Amino acid sequence: MNQKELGQFKAELKTLLKKHSVSLSFEVSGGSDTHGIHGEHFAVVDSEDKIHDLNEYSWMLYPNDL
Numbered sequence: 642m643n644q645k646e647l648g649q650f651k652a653e654l655k656t657l658l659k660k661h662s663v664s665l666s667f668e669v670s671g672g673s674d675t676h677g678i679h680g681e682h683f684a685v686v687d688s689e690d691k692i693h694d695l696n697e698y699s700w701m702l703y704p705n706d707l
Contacts (some may be wrong), residue, residue, distance in 0.1 A: 662687065663687050666692065667683055668682055668694070680698065682695065682698060683695045683702040695707065
């Protein structure tokens with residue numbers, strides 16, 4: 642991905658997030674601390690601050706997760 646493609650991707654993502662009034666979040670379980678991170682996953686947070694998990698136990702979000 643070159644800089645032009647990255648710019649286009651970011652613009653499309655921004656438009657999509659605005660359209661649905663959501664943000665993306667990286668979450669960890671409540672037991673995580675400086676000695677270890679557990680339950681890592683990506684989530685969508687809606688306008689009412691409700692968290693909707695997108696995947697489980699991953700530092701990456703892939704198309705197949707959706």
